[in-house]
Amino acid sequence: MVRFENVGLRYGMGPEVLKDINFSIAPRSFQYLTGPSGAGKTTLMRLVLMALKPTRGLVNLFGQDVSRLDADTLTAFRRRMGVVFQDFRLLDHLTVYENVALPLRVLGKEETSYRAEVVELLRWVGLGERMHAVPPVLSGGEKQRAAIARALIGRPELLLADEPTGNVDPGLGRRLLRLFMELQSLGTAVVIATHDLTLMELYDAPRLVLADGHLHVDA
Amino acid sequence: MHEPDGHEHEHEERALPSNLRRDQPLVPVDSVAGRALMAVIAILTFLAALSAGAAVLAARASEQWRGAVANEMTIQIRPDSRRDTQSDVARAVAMAQAVDGIEAVRAVPKAESDKLLEPWLGTGLDLVELPVPRLIVLKLKSNASPDLASFGAALRRELPTAILDDHRLWVRRLSTMASTIILSGTVVVLLVLTAAALAVAFATRGAMAGSRDSVEVLHLVGANDAFIAREFQSRFVRLGLRGGAIGGLAAIVVIALLGWLASSLSAAPEAEQLQALFGAFEIGWSGYAAVILVATVVAAIAGLVSRFTVRHYLRILA
Ligand SMILES: Nc1ncnc2c1ncn2[C@@H]1O[C@H](COP(=O)(O)OP(=O)(O)O)[C@@H](O)[C@H]1O
Numbered sequence: 245m246v247r248f249e250n251v252g253l254r255y256g257m258g259p260e261v262l263k264d265i266n267f268s269i270a271p272r273s274f275q276y277l278t279g280p281s282g283a284g285k286t287t288l289m290r291l292v293l294m295a296l297k298p299t300r301g302l303v304n305l306f307g308q309d310v311s312r313l314d315a316d317t318l319t320a321f322r323r324r325m326g327v328v329f330q331d332f333r334l335l336d337h338l339t340v341y342e343n344v345a346l347p348l349r350v351l352g353k354e355e356t357s358y359r360a361e362v363v364e365l366l367r368w369v370g371l372g373e374r375m376h377a378v379p380p381v382l383s384g385g386e387k388q389r390a391a392i393a394r395a396l397i398g399r400p401e402l403l404l405a406d407e408p409t410g411n412v413d414p415g416l417g418r419r420l421l422r423l424f425m426e427l428q429s430l431g432t433a434v435v436i437a438t439h440d441l442t443l444m445e446l447y448d449a450p451r452l453v454l455a456d457g458h459l460h461v462d463a
Numbered sequence: 464m465h466e467p468d469g470h471e472h473e474h475e476e477r478a479l480p481s482n483l484r485r486d487q488p489l490v491p492v493d494s495v496a497g498r499a500l501m502a503v504i505a506i507l508t509f510l511a512a513l514s515a516g517a518a519v520l521a522a523r524a525s526e527q528w529r530g531a532v533a534n535e536m537t538i539q540i541r542p543d544s545r546r547d548t549q550s551d552v553a554r555a556v557a558m559a560q561a562v563d564g565i566e567a568v569r570a571v572p573k574a575e576s577d578k579l580l581e582p583w584l585g586t587g588l589d590l591v592e593l594p595v596p597r598l599i600v601l602k603l604k605s606n607a608s609p610d611l612a613s614f615g616a617a618l619r620r621e622l623p624t625a626i627l628d629d630h631r632l633w634v635r636r637l638s639t640m641a642s643t644i645i646l647s648g649t650v651v652v653l654l655v656l657t658a659a660a661l662a663v664a665f666a667t668r669g670a671m672a673g674s675r676d677s678v679e680v681l682h683l684v685g686a687n688d689a690f691i692a693r694e695f696q697s698r699f700v701r702l703g704l705r706g707g708a709i710g711g712l713a714a715i716v717v718i719a720l721l722g723w724l725a726s727s728l729s730a731a732p733e734a735e736q737l738q739a740l741f742g743a744f745e746i747g748w749s750g751y752a753a754v755i756l757v758a759t760v761v762a763a764i765a766g767l768v769s770r771f772t773v774r775h776y777l778r779i780l781a
């Protein structure tokens with residue numbers, strides 16, 4: 245469902261952050277994206293999300309060349325993906341409930357039509373008591389879980405999670421990892437960007453390793 | 464992935480806090496900037512509505528003058544003890560009837576013109592002794608332009624006591640004044656609408672620049688441009704509606720107050736002069752409709768301009 249061919253990216257006039265990237269993500273697969281801090285993991289995810297355009301090479305999403313997408317298709321593709329940002333990017337003036345419901349709300353759905361679903365998911369990630377709080381008063385781990393819930397609520401075909409266990413204690417980290425595995429077993433392709441070796445040892449899966457701007461697959 | 468437990472779920476539904484905020488605007492509401500913009504819109508609407516009201520007032524008043532006196536002139540015959548006023552009147556009537564373009568000539572009977580003076584002089588006074596001028600009303604044919612200058616000159620030559628009073632000159636002057644008021648009222652309304660549009664455009668730009676991050680998040684969770692534009696627009700339409708309503712209402716109150724003042728003063732003779740100029744200071748339904756229209760247009764402009772600005776900004780971001 246995602247295919248990169250000889251993709252290169254530079255920010256402005258800077259050096260090439262990613263060089264000759266070739267890889268693909270199969271439906272229902274599970275893989276880690278790893279590499280040291282600053283290696284370009286977040287940049288690669290932004291390319292998949294079409295938040296960045298590659299400076300060269302070909303990005304193919306759901307069978308289509310993204311450089312030729314019209315705005316409607318781009319929106320439709322984003323609705324098939326869920327994303328957990330490294331810095332969460334929750335909207336600070338909205339409650340946890342509203343933040344998590346956002347992907348459904350932007351579809352134009354009635355609030356009553358998804359209320360039960362959102363509440364159920366919030367309880368499940370342990371935020372049942374915090375749904376009316378706003379992000380600025382949440383702990384790092386609570387924000388993390390809210391961000392994950394927001395990525396899951398639309399039942400995406402592809403989940404991209406950027407350092408999703410970076411702010412939580414190891415116990416919760418394991419629970420979240422189990423959540424992602426369960427998600428994969430229900431049919432979602434999962435990519436977890438992390439530099440946490442202990443996490444990757446908990447569950448063995450193919451690793452896309454970024455180093456010096458190049459990517460190799462460590463199966 | 465979600466625990467399928469219907470029973471539990473029912474319980475959860477009930478447990479949903481009733482004070483949970485569920486549908487807040489997605490665009491962060493900067494209440495200070497919002498209130499400032501609303502105040503600007505209210506003030507602009509107030510000014511525009513007053514101008515529109517003044518224009519309607521002037522239009523109605525000038526219509527009244529035109530209807531009443533545009534086609535009339537009068538000849539005054541001043542009494543002169545050395546002359547026979549009665550025969551002077553008869554002579555003037557005969558001369559007027561001979562002029563091409565004058566449709567009807569009517570000498571106002573003395574009793575009638577005396578009655579006109581009653582409000583000033585009171586009843587019971589014997590006006591026979593007073594040198595009250597006699598009036599002859601001339602009705603002009605509606606499309607003719609009789610040679611009034613030479614008629615006036617001939618009249619003066621023959622009857623030194625006669626004066627030809629051309630209302631039309633006055634009406635023309637008053638009409639010019641009214642047109643000036645209408646024109647400047649319209650210009651002020653247009654200027655104010657432009658100012659409102661600019662204010663909303665800048666405010667929208669500011670709001671969007673301040674919400675750049677939110678806009679990107681909305682895009683990435685699957686919102687399309689139309690959805691985001693609607694979110695911004697609905698906020699500015701609401702601000703515009705509220706500002707427009709406040710400004711329009713204030714204008715209506717001020718106009719109604721002035722009308723009330725004018726009518727409560729109308730017992731005094733000065734007020735009649737005012738009324739002669741401005742009608743009864745009544746802008747009527749059409750005036751209030753103009754005020755409401757202006758307020759509505761301001762709100763519509765707020766919506767349109769913010770929509771356009773948001774779309775433009777989103778295209779730049781894309
Ligand atoms: N917006 C940006 N502008 C310029 N350089 C950037 C930007 N974002 C990231 N970079 C640079 O690109 C490189 C890769 O960053 P990033 O993708 O965030 O790495 P990672 O997520 O693996 O830590 C870093 O050197 C970083 O400084």
Ligand SMILES: [Mg+2]
Binds near residue numbers: 285286287330406
């Ligand atoms: Mg990163």
